[in-house]
Amino acid sequence: MTKISELKDFSECSTTYILAVNDTINVINGKWKAAIISSLFFGKKRYGEIEKDIPKINSRMLSKELRDLEANGIVVRKVYDTIPVGVEYELTESGHAFRKVLDVMLEWGLEHRKNVIGKTI
Amino acid sequence: MTKISELKDFSECSTTYILAVNDTINVINGKWKAAIISSLFFGKKRYGEIEKDIPKINSRMLSKELRDLEANGIVVRKVYDTIPVGVEYELTESGHAFRKVLDVMLEWGLEHRKNVIGKTI
DNA sequence: CTGAATCCTTAATGATACTG
DNA sequence: CAGTATCATTAAGGATTCAG
Numbered sequence: 001m002t003k004i005s006e007l008k009d010f011s012e013c014s015t016t017y018i019l020a021v022n023d024t025i026n027v028i029n030g031k032w033k034a035a036i037i038s039s040l041f042f043g044k045k046r047y048g049e050i051e052k053d054i055p056k057i058n059s060r061m062l063s064k065e066l067r068d069l070e071a072n073g074i075v076v077r078k079v080y081d082t083i084p085v086g087v088e089y090e091l092t093e094s095g096h097a098f099r100k101v102l103d104v105m106l107e108w109g110l111e112h113r114k115n116v117i118g119k120t121i
Numbered sequence: 122m123t124k125i126s127e128l129k130d131f132s133e134c135s136t137t138y139i140l141a142v143n144d145t146i147n148v149i150n151g152k153w154k155a156a157i158i159s160s161l162f163f164g165k166k167r168y169g170e171i172e173k174d175i176p177k178i179n180s181r182m183l184s185k186e187l188r189d190l191e192a193n194g195i196v197v198r199k200v201y202d203t204i205p206v207g208v209e210y211e212l213t214e215s216g217h218a219f220r221k222v223l224d225v226m227l228e229w230g231l232e233h234r235k236n237v238i239g240k241t242i
Numbered sequence: 243c244t245g246a247a248t249c250c251t252t253a254a255t256g257a258t259a260c261t262g
Numbered sequence: 263c264a265g266t267a268t269c270a271t272t273a274a275g276g277a278t279t280c281a282g
Contacts, residue, residue, distance in 0.1 A: 002231065003224050010160045010174045020230030021155055021223060027233075029150065031255075034142055039131045047264050053131045058256065063265055073237045084263045085262085094233045102142060103124050104225045109141030110123065112148075112215045116194045152275075168244050179276065184245055205243045206282085 032057055032065050044090035153178055153186050165211035
């Protein structure tokens, strides 16, 4: 099953469906993950570069979110034994594939924004 | 702009991009909204029917989430002046269009699950 | 049947200071 | 440079009770 339309009713929403959708939701939950992933679409980056991309994030949140994303197999962390130490973050294959999710979210968000503004103003 | 690949780097992530993606994230944030929307894909339902579809939700959360979804233009609430009062919830056009977001989330989630299991077991 | 009201617990985020 | 530690604040969620 790869589409909701393949189900007859909600009672058929199998564990698989719920688990897979929740996996995806958990990847982006929180205030910053979508921004961090988006930042890394444009190539591997160092901690400080991501921090500059997302000005209002603080270091505690950035390192926590990066750890989450690493644990979830979305980014990989590479440490270079230089002085001072250099660290680079890069998307995994799954991380890059997440682009299609964000693309659809963007498309739906734009359309929805148009609908709502059309109906409330 | 309707795709991330139309940007050269993250600094071009315009307000439009951020706002639209956040609109979408906010629609499903929280523990229950994806399930509620999915339940309504299969037609308009009454409060109690949704409650039965999602066994572990409690009434405070269900009515709160439904109010959120209504305020965001995802569902409409229709009251029938019967005794006892009947209420039906139904997806708006935007709500139905959200199917494509969930479809991509499902597809990515399944693929990701395969990747991660393949690499950790 | 469809919720609203209240209280409580836990999770998420923020601010600030500090370190190898 | 790339974080960690600590404390404070806010948001999310759960349990229970009650009402039109």
